[in-house]
Amino acid sequence: MHVSKKNRLVMCRNIGAALVLLMAASQTAFAGVAQIRGKVVVPYSTGLFAGTPDASSNAAALHAAKLAAWDLYTARFNDAKMKIYLVNKEKFVGNIDEFVKNLAIVDQQVDAGTHTLNMVVRAEVNETAVDSILDSTSVASRQGTGSGSTLVFLFLAREATKAKTFDPRVAKVTKIDSSKASMEKAVDSDDTEASGSKNSDIEETTYGGSVERKRSLVTYEVTSPEDVTAAMSDVLDTSGFEVASYDDVATNCGGVDRSIVMKEFSASDDMSPQTRRSVINASRQCGAFLFATGTIDVGVQDTDPVSGNKRVYVSVRGQVWDIRQMLPRKVASVGPVQFAGLGPDDDVATRNALNLASRAAAKALVDQLNAKQIH
Numbered sequence: 001m002h003v004s005k006k007n008r009l010v011m012c013r014n015i016g017a018a019l020v021l022l023m024a025a026s027q028t029a030f031a032g033v034a035q036i037r038g039k040v041v042v043p044y045s046t047g048l049f050a051g052t053p054d055a056s057s058n059a060a061a062l063h064a065a066k067l068a069a070w071d072l073y074t075a076r077f078n079d080a081k082m083k084i085y086l087v088n089k090e091k092f093v094g095n096i097d098e099f100v101k102n103l104a105i106v107d108q109q110v111d112a113g114t115h116t117l118n119m120v121v122r123a124e125v126n127e128t129a130v131d132s133i134l135d136s137t138s139v140a141s142r143q144g145t146g147s148g149s150t151l152v153f154l155f156l157a158r159e160a161t162k163a164k165t166f167d168p169r170v171a172k173v174t175k176i177d178s179s180k181a182s183m184e185k186a187v188d189s190d191d192t193e194a195s196g197s198k199n200s201d202i203e204e205t206t207y208g209g210s211v212e213r214k215r216s217l218v219t220y221e222v223t224s225p226e227d228v229t230a231a232m233s234d235v236l237d238t239s240g241f242e243v244a245s246y247d248d249v250a251t252n253c254g255g256v257d258r259s260i261v262m263k264e265f266s267a268s269d270d271m272s273p274q275t276r277r278s279v280i281n282a283s284r285q286c287g288a289f290l291f292a293t294g295t296i297d298v299g300v301q302d303t304d305p306v307s308g309n310k311r312v313y314v315s316v317r318g319q320v321w322d323i324r325q326m327l328p329r330k331v332a333s334v335g336p337v338q339f340a341g342l343g344p345d346d347d348v349a350t351r352n353a354l355n356l357a358s359r360a361a362a363k364a365l366v367d368q369l370n371a372k373q374i375h
Contacts, residue, residue: 032128037106039120040068044110061117066100067093069123073100078364080332080371084134091133099126131363135239135370149375151236152283153292154246154258155228155318155361156265157354158220160297220297222262227351228296228358235362240375244288246279255282265295284323290374291328292365294318294335296357301346309342312349316357320365322374332368334361 042064044057070092077085085092092099100123107120233243249255256278264271271279271293283291296316304311317335321328339360341353369375 032126034073034125034127035122036069036072036100036125037120037122038069038072039118040065042068042117042119044115044117061119062103063096065105065119065121066096066103066123069103069121070096070100070125073125078367080364080367081134083371084137084367088134088137092130099130100124101126135366137370149241149289150244150287151241151290151292151320152244152246152249152286152288153232153236154261154279155224155232155292155294155296155358156262157223157225157228157296157298158265159223160299161219161221220266222266224258224262225351225354227354231355231358232362235359235366239366239370241290241366241369244286246283249279249282249286249288253282253286255279269295280321280323280328289322289324290320290331290369291323292318292320294361296354296361298350298353299338301349304342307342309344310346310349311340311342312346312353313338313340314350314353314357315339316361318361318365320369331372331374332365334364334368337361337364 042061044061074082074085103121103123105119106122109118111118229245236243246255247258250257256275260275261271261279264275270276279293280291294317296314299313299315301310301312303309315336315338317337318333319330320332322331337357337360339353339357341349341351341356343349343352
């Protein structure tokens with residue numbers, strides 16, 4: 001439907017001043033599509049002697065609804081991704097129809113008194129296209145095969161098998177203050193004067209103390225599933241980084257075996273200083289510029305109340321270190337962030353959760369590396 005340039009400019013100015021996002025975005029991503037749902041309020045104009053929106057206002061309102069859905073989507077960007085997006089914002093806003101698809105008005109109410117449309121909208125965002133455009137602006141993505149930075153990553157999946165808790169240690173202190181009071185009394189009896197004293201003990205008791213709590217000791221079963229490796233490698237590869245296996249580093253450049261790292265992560269959230277020095281030195285000797293490490297912890301398992309499928313939560317955290325100099329520098333980090341995976345049974349739900357968390361973590365790390373123009 002055609003909208004005159006004048007009406008479009010007027011509507012854009014009005015929308016810029018009056019567009020309000022009243023609901024937080026509800027976003028679900030699958031197969032490269034992000035689903036957005038939210039409520040927007042936009043002004044409208046009316047035709048002559050009419051109290052309802054005219055055709056041009058309806059068209060402008062739909063365009064405004066797309067922009068509002070887009071704003072809800074981009075509001076979920078992390079800081080690094082937002083930084084890249086803002087530089088390229090016009091590429092998206094100027095071609096909003098290419099990215100926001102299948103806009104549907106779930107509910108609409110006309111407020112004739114204020115000349116506003118109150119709409120609940122649902123839309124889909126082509127997330128694959130968005131990521132492709134943002135990634136194409138990075139230095140890393142413009143390099144040919146073999147020209148990118150070599151990145152060694154060591155991400156491990158953990159599931160708690162035993163947790164040892166400690167009762168609070170209570171220390172009680174009792175303080176007793178004693179004092180002695182003296183009393184003299186003169187007694188007159190006839191011509192005889194007598195004096196005497198009476199002593200009494202007064203005790204004051206004060207109670208106090210402290211409570212010492214000791215952190216629970218958790219033992220994990222640590223694995224290195226191929227699903228995590230494949231998902232993270234896919235994101236890193238397509239973003240222009242050259243991914244190398246740590247097993248190859250250990251074999252060719254003398255780093256400690258992966259099993260040693262896994263054993264340490266079974267009782268701690270990090271490697272020992274000796275192990276860390278070994279893996280970084282070996283990676284550096286093999287020509288790697290970047291080293292990434294992290295864990296994905298498998299947590300609560302329950303049933304999704306909506307679908308009835310099994311649901312598994314995982315928590316991911318990770319860091320990327322620039323190891324070109326003697327002192328490694330942390331250049332990117334993520335988490336801890338929680339994700340949930342669904343499936344017909346616990347095993348499938350766990351694999352889906354691990355895949356989702358791996359891809360999300362890799363994307364977050366890549367966004368930060370791109371923002372710093374590390375390639």
